[in-house]
Amino acid sequence: xxxxxxxxxxxxxxxxxxxxxxxxxxxxxxxxxxxxxxxxxxxxxxxxxxxxxxxxxxxxxxxxxxxxxxxxxxxxxxx
Numbered sequence: 001x002x003x004x005x006x007x008x009x010x011x012x013x014x015x016x017x018x019x020x021x022x023x024x025x026x027x028x029x030x031x032x033x034x035x036x037x038x039x040x041x042x043x044x045x046x047x048x049x050x051x052x053x054x055x056x057x058x059x060x061x062x063x064x065x066x067x068x069x070x071x072x073x074x075x076x077x078x079x
Contacts, residue, residue, distance in 0.1 A: 004064050006030040007077065010037070012054045026051055028060060028069055035069035050074055 008030030015025045015036055026037040026048045037060075039048055050071060057078050062071040 002063065003061065004069075005059065005061050006035070006064075006069065007057065007059050009057050010050070010054050012051065021045075026054060028058070028071075034067070035064065036067055038068050038070050040070050040072065 006028060008028045011027055011029065012024050013027045014022065015027065016022045023045055025044070028035045028037050037048060037050060038044055039050060042048060053074060053076060056076045058074045059077050060069065060071045060074040062069055062073070064070075
């Protein structure tokens, strides 16, 4: 994985519907792709330390792994 910068809208959505992993998760919508946001070292089944940014447009840095975006830094850039 390589370091990536993405800009997009964050929202809290139900993911993995119908599976044992079904949960509410923070999702980044960026350039037609949706990424489940994970913060390295945090439990993916608990609220993210970035959940307070839901509803905002953010610039985020981290690593993309399939449908997950492991965020190391995020800042709000609402217009």
